[in-house]
Amino acid sequence: MTKLRFGVTYALLFVAIGGIGVLIYQFYNNDTPVYAYQMDESIMLQDLSSRSYVSIDYSDKPTVLLFFTSWCPYCNEDAPKIVELHDKYKEFINVYGINVIQRDELSEVIGYVEKHNIDYPVLLDESNQLYTNYGSHGFPSMFFITPKGKTIDAIVGSADMAYIEESFLKLMN
Template identity: 35%
Template sequence: MVKKILAVTIILLAIIFIVVILSNSYEEPLEHVMVDSYGQPMIDFELNNTDSKLYSVTSDSGKPKLLNFWTSWCQYCKEEAEHLNEIYSNYKDDLEIVSINLTSSDNKEEAMDFIKKYNFEFPILLDYEGTIASQYRITAIPTNYFVNSDGTIKAITYNLTTSNSKNLIEELIRK
């Protein structure tokens, strides 16, 4: 009987420990992170846009890029949406912004509602198969790749705001 009580107590403590760890791990969004992709060439890709037309994203366009990966159910993605519109408004002539919905992990109708709600003016692509998310090793959302005009990856961020991206974007544009 004592062994059963001890076993149940240990299991309950383990469950409580796991719940506490998981609930605290996403309280604050991650900010600016440099990973092993830094300096590597971006991966060119093609996806359908929201009008079902094929859209190409290539490293040889000569323009710096912001690649934004998101889902409609992600709270941080919702917070980021306003900043993306502002960034686009401020830098649309100098920075190519492409937003990729992880449609393989999202509901297309909800994604379309999200797009309509935030009135995005930049290209929105739909990754139905998760192929591009896999190639870019997306493990957290939102994820933002900043790409130099020569097609190399400059930085990856997980919490994009107008203020924390300003210096990075201006550095990309100056190159």
């Protein structure tokens, strides 16, 4: 009986360690695309400031799409980081803030933009379609897109400045 418990304990331990190893490998494996969605056409969304519909232009230079809501604490935590990186790299990278307006109030979005002094375009995903196309993973969600429309990196949730900047630099190269 003792040998049976001993064997079962080691078998369970072996399976647990193997499972953790697989998770770690998947987390750090950067050889596969992050998300399969490919931007192959122009996306039209309503601009927060002008209320007109504008096209997301990812063909002239690399583009960062940042999905956010005004009530999300992590979005509020990362907003100053994105503003700083946009100011630093705006000659090389387009940044679009995309509010998932179905989960927010317009007045709150305006207040969020003013509070964080956001000067990159903020667009409203009224139908939730673009957010859905990217998998609806949480807030904030950043997708790093090449001029050919391929998503090469993504960050879901809050991240430190160095990690976000590393993704900006990866996109520029």
